[in-house]
Amino acid sequence: MESGLRSVTEHVERVVALVAPLPAVRLDLVDADGATLAEDQHAHASVPPFVSAAMDGYAVRLADLPPDGAPVTLQVTGDVAAGAADGTGIGPGQAVRIMTGAPLPSGADAVVPVEHTSTGRFVAGTPRAESSVRLARRARAHVRAAGEDVARGELLARAGTAVTAATVGALAASGTVRVPVRRRPLVAVISTGAELVPVGETLGPGQITDSNGPMLAAAARAAGADVVRLGPVPDDPGALRAALDAAVQPVGDPAIRPEPGAGADLIVTAGGVSAGAADVVREVLAAAASALGGVTDADVATVAMSPGKPQALARWRGVPWLALPGNPVGAYASFELFVRPAIDLLRGLRGAGKDLLGRTCLSLHAATAWSSPAGRLQALPVRLVDGAVEPAGSHHSLSALAAADGLALVPPDVEKVRAGDVVQVLMLR
Ligand SMILES: Nc1nc2c(c(=O)[nH]1)N[C@H]1C(S)=C(S)[C@@H](COP(=O)(O)OP(=O)(O)OC[C@H]3O[C@@H](n4cnc5c(N)ncnc54)[C@H](O)[C@@H]3O)O[C@H]1N2
Numbered sequence: 463m464e465s466g467l468r469s470v471t472e473h474v475e476r477v478v479a480l481v482a483p484l485p486a487v488r489l490d491l492v493d494a495d496g497a498t499l500a501e502d503q504h505a506h507a508s509v510p511p512f513v514s515a516a517m518d519g520y521a522v523r524l525a526d527l528p529p530d531g532a533p534v535t536l537q538v539t540g541d542v543a544a545g546a547a548d549g550t551g552i553g554p555g556q557a558v559r560i561m562t563g564a565p566l567p568s569g570a571d572a573v574v575p576v577e578h579t580s581t582g583r584f585v586a587g588t589p590r591a592e593s594s595v596r597l598a599r600r601a602r603a604h605v606r607a608a609g610e611d612v613a614r615g616e617l618l619a620r621a622g623t624a625v626t627a628a629t630v631g632a633l634a635a636s637g638t639v640r641v642p643v644r645r646r647p648l649v650a651v652i653s654t655g656a657e658l659v660p661v662g663e664t665l666g667p668g669q670i671t672d673s674n675g676p677m678l679a680a681a682a683r684a685a686g687a688d689v690v691r692l693g694p695v696p697d698d699p700g701a702l703r704a705a706l707d708a709a710v711q712p713v714g715d716p717a718i719r720p721e722p723g724a725g726a727d728l729i730v731t732a733g734g735v736s737a738g739a740a741d742v743v744r745e746v747l748a749a750a751a752s753a754l755g756g757v758t759d760a761d762v763a764t765v766a767m768s769p770g771k772p773q774a775l776a777r778w779r780g781v782p783w784l785a786l787p788g789n790p791v792g793a794y795a796s797f798e799l800f801v802r803p804a805i806d807l808l809r810g811l812r813g814a815g816k817d818l819l820g821r822t823c824l825s826l827h828a829a830t831a832w833s834s835p836a837g838r839l840q841a842l843p844v845r846l847v848d849g850a851v852e853p854a855g856s857h858h859s860l861s862a863l864a865a866a867d868g869l870a871l872v873p874p875d876v877e878k879v880r881a882g883d884v885v886q887v888l889m890l891r
């Protein structure tokens with residue numbers, strides 16, 4: 463480790479100490495996708511709720527069908543469509559037309575698919591004309607038992623997992639209406655820098671387009687957060703303080719943000735955190751002890767990583783604030799290493815805050831050699847080639863990041879990665 467630098471692991475620990483899971487709220491299931499379950503979810507009801515047909519065909523009594531497979535002619539006494547109420551029953555020598563998902567008539571214990579009967583096929587929209595059908599016993603009964611898909615009381619989804627489309631489907635089917643969840647956190651993204659202009663605006667001399675703001679907002683959304691974007695703010699402490707205040711103002715839809723007075727749950731700034739004369743984040747953090755207030759728990763550090771060395775943590779009016787460096791690749795690497803774990807923790811995801819660096823790494827072989835700075839964890843944009851990885855471009859360039867499939871995380875004590883070495887890769891897509 464380069465002397466005087468804080469390890470990435472220690473910085474992650476400080477991030478983890480700054481944030482806590484959001485409180486659990488009850489949301490309508492249909493609004494809960496993307497939120498995290500706060501309690502295990504069990505099926506309230508069986509799926510299907512009744513014994514039903516698994517095929518379009520005829521409901522029959524196996525006792526009427528010779529075990530040797532010889533065909534028989536049965537009298538067709540009725541129709542049962544999906545959605546029909548119970549009531550139809552069959553007796554000896556009888557069959558009824560039945561559609562997939564319809565309740566099996568009392569007395570029936572098998573369904574013979576229509577294509578294996580003398581009827582051949584049903585014509586949609588045409589009423590039943592046949593009064594009898596010839597068919598034979600099949601190997602399978604084509605009947606779904608009640609609860610075959612989901613048994614009442616069965617564990618369907620665990621606390622600490624995200625509500626996915628599949629979770630919504632399984633819970634809706636089994637009678638869940640509202641769910642206890644931790645909602646998507648609201649992350650305020652603020653880019654700082656006098657040189658920045660918003661996307662789409664014409665650049666004047668010395669100006670560049672704010673790319674960190676849109677990039678970090680996209681990354682936060684992909685990590686399961688909602689985002690409010692502020693700035694870019696100039697290198698003026700008053701302007702930054704105003705943006706930070708705007709971030710913690712109540713915002714949004716009360717249906718999904720039920721706590722009264724809730725603003726951002728996490729603030730992320732980019733830029734202004736290193737040694738420059740106009741480094742506005744440093745300036746606002748340094749005023750922590752002054753009468754201006756707002757900032758508490760300020761913690762400025764140089765972290766043993768490359769890129770992304772200058773970092774800071776604080777609270778703004780109580781809300782956790784992660785200050786990332788302005789260099790775009792450093793800002794992105796900092797997002798993956800520090801902001802994503804904070805979002806995971808706010809969401810209350812299982813395992814969040816425990817093994818943060820190991821969470822989505824793959825062990826992959828290096829396809830070529832590259833060097834890594836002594837004493838710093840290297841976060842290098844890499845691309846996949848035949849299952850191995852190589853640098854995606856020149857080390858700290860945005861074009862390399864755009865081409866990258868992942869970030870190779872090379873430990874501080876490794877200065878040379880050789881072709882064939884195994885490296886840990888945080889996958890980005
Ligand atoms: N004397 C020293 N100078 C620097 C050090 C140091 O230790 N001593 N550290 C360097 C490192 S490493 C980094 S990283 C940068 C980080 O500095 P800041 O966080 O203060 O970032 P800025 O100075 O505001 O910007 C750095 C760079 O990134 C561009 N930038 C900033 N914001 C955006 C944005 N939203 N979109 C696109 N590009 C952005 C900015 O124009 C600068 O080129 O400091 C080094 N200097």
Ligand code: MOO
Nearest residue numbers: 769770771789792
């Ligand atoms: O920390 Mo800076 O992001 O190395 O370039």
